Amino acid sequence: xxRIKCTISYDGTNFSGYQMQQKDRTVQFEIERALRxxxxxxxxxxxxxxxDARVHAYGQVFHFDSPLAIPALGWVAALNSALPxxxxxxxxxxxxxxxxxxxxxxxxxYRYKVLLNGRDNVFARNYMYRYPYRIDVSxxxxxxxxxxxxHDFTSFCSAxxxxxxxxxxxxxxxxxxxxxxxxxxxxxxxxLYNMVRIMVGTLLDVGQGRRAPADIPAILEKRDRRxxxxxxxxxxxxLWQVNYNN
Amino acid sequence: xxRIKCTISYDGTNFSGYQMQQKDRTVQFEIERALRxxxxxxxxxxxxxxxDARVHAYGQVFHFDSPLAIPALGWVAALNSALPxxxxxxxxxxxxxxxxxxxxxxxxxYRYKVLLNGRDNVFARNYMYRYPYRIDVSxxxxxxxxxxxxHDFTSFCSAxxxxxxxxxxxxxxxxxxxxxxxxxxxxxxxxLYNMVRIMVGTLLDVGQGRRAPADIPAILEKRDRRxxxxxxxxxxxxLWQVNYNN
Numbered sequence: 001x002x003r004i005k006c007t008i009s010y011d012g013t014n015f016s017g018y019q020m021q022q023k024d025r026t027v028q029f030e031i032e033r034a035l036r037x038x039x040x041x042x043x044x045x046x047x048x049x050x051x052d053a054r055v056h057a058y059g060q061v062f063h064f065d066s067p068l069a070i071p072a073l074g075w076v077a078a079l080n081s082a083l084p085x086x087x088x089x090x091x092x093x094x095x096x097x098x099x100x101x102x103x104x105x106x107x108x109x110y111r112y113k114v115l116l117n118g119r120d121n122v123f124a125r126n127y128m129y130r131y132p133y134r135i136d137v138s139x140x141x142x143x144x145x146x147x148x149x150x151h152d153f154t155s156f157c158s159a160x161x162x163x164x165x166x167x168x169x170x171x172x173x174x175x176x177x178x179x180x181x182x183x184x185x186x187x188x189x190x191x192l193y194n195m196v197r198i199m200v201g202t203l204l205d206v207g208q209g210r211r212a213p214a215d216i217p218a219i220l221e222k223r224d225r226r227x228x229x230x231x232x233x234x235x236x237x238x239l240w241q242v243n244y245n246n
Numbered sequence: 247x248x249r250i251k252c253t254i255s256y257d258g259t260n261f262s263g264y265q266m267q268q269k270d271r272t273v274q275f276e277i278e279r280a281l282r283x284x285x286x287x288x289x290x291x292x293x294x295x296x297x298d299a300r301v302h303a304y305g306q307v308f309h310f311d312s313p314l315a316i317p318a319l320g321w322v323a324a325l326n327s328a329l330p331x332x333x334x335x336x337x338x339x340x341x342x343x344x345x346x347x348x349x350x351x352x353x354x355x356y357r358y359k360v361l362l363n364g365r366d367n368v369f370a371r372n373y374m375y376r377y378p379y380r381i382d383v384s385x386x387x388x389x390x391x392x393x394x395x396x397h398d399f400t401s402f403c404s405a406x407x408x409x410x411x412x413x414x415x416x417x418x419x420x421x422x423x424x425x426x427x428x429x430x431x432x433x434x435x436x437x438l439y440n441m442v443r444i445m446v447g448t449l450l451d452v453g454q455g456r457r458a459p460a461d462i463p464a465i466l467e468k469r470d471r472r473x474x475x476x477x478x479x480x481x482x483x484x485l486w487q488v489n490y491n492n
Contacts, residue, residue: 009369090366122257122331123373
């Protein structure tokens with residue numbers, strides 16, 4: 001048996017999220033179907049975490065165990081030819097048998113893309129959140145600073161979450177404006193359900209002047225989802241990179 | 247009756263082309279369906295020309311006559327709310343009753359996008375042609391110069407075309423490389439069936455060193471499709487702009 005670590009991109013547009021469900025098309029279902037084609041047998045996969053419907057990944061990671069002795073580049077080719085075109089394997093590595101794609105995560109990077117334009121853009125509609133309001137990036141940056149470090153993020157987590165511990169550490173937040181495109185980068189040790197999208201929704205409210213940067217510590221303090229702004233839509237979000245030791 | 251000129255974008259991915267067909271989903275069908283919803287009656291539209299399956303438009307133009315007295319911005323809103331999300335109306339103008347979206351075209355601009363990268367890119371797969379070979383832009387520019395001006399483009403036209411006159415004038419060709427993205431711009435008084443895609447296919451062969459710039463005049467001279475290179479795929483092509491007098 002060899003343990004295989006796989007880094008994949010997917011276009012979330014036509015998926016009901018990463019994780020297997022009864023009825024809908026999911027990324028995990030397509031991956032396990034491709035592995036079944038290759039192995040003529042069921043192969044269980046373990047991902048770094050789920051992503052929601054319409055959320056994209058540039059660098060999702062999963063692992064599986066295989067009895068087949070295929071070199072890493074052979075795996076890339078075999079998987080890409082068995083997968084549908086909205087999932088692509090970027091990299092395959094052979095790892096120790098105790099590596100785990102979920103439990104060994106050290107940090108993750110998410111990105112969120114916003115289009116600051118009132119005009120309908122048919123090409124960006126599935127890949128960026130259209131937000132046609134004037135925003136001030138420096139005010140958003142001042143607000144974002146309050147998220148850095150270790151906090152209880154209950155106010156920035158979907159009330160549907162079943163995680164007990166809502167304390168997470170954010171290492172880095174960057175906000176870049178490039179013409180009418182706005183890019184958010186978040187790096188942290190872990191993110192709760194909808195956490196990035198609720199932070200983005202709240203930061204956009206700050207950028208538009210509907211909330212002040214100093215509101216962020218007060219919202220965190222409340223530990224109540226109802227105090228933060230609304231969840232930004234899934235199609236602007238990208239699971240960009242998952243980091244492990246080594 | 248008012249004659250309405252409409253400028254639209256569409257994402258060609260899920261269309262079998264612009265023009266109405268028996269079975270498949272087309273842009274024209276969706277537009278006429280939206281107009282029928284608004285008028286409760288059949289409304290005939292006339293576009294600047296067709297586009298093929300999977301070809302995109304940033305600025306396709308069509309016209310129609312309407313008995314409704316709706317201001318231009320009202321038309322934009324009404325049409326966008328009646329159209330599916332892969333078609334967007336960018337602009338509506340009221341024009342003279344003798345304006346014709348097809349017969350009055352003065353020139354058109356097409357763009358073609360290439361991704362010079364061997365790695366699967368799930369986000370570009372429907373919007374750029376992936377061409378993972380080393381290319382030389384200056385050689386392609388030297389070749390492109392031979393297309394400028396007035397020529398018989400029979401060799402660069404699908405053999406399926408039923409147009410008698412294959413003489414067209416190309417005013418401008420520009421090739422820009424930006425990292426691993428390659429953008430072609432073509433401006434001309436008109437383009438034959440598949441003409442841009444066959445020119446791009448041939449220019450890429452030149453850029454890769456499989457043909458020389460001096461081959462272009464010889465291929466034009468032959469007036470035979472078989473001498474040019476293969477047609478580049480539709481999903482890299484964009485009908486960018488249609489120009490009229492005034």
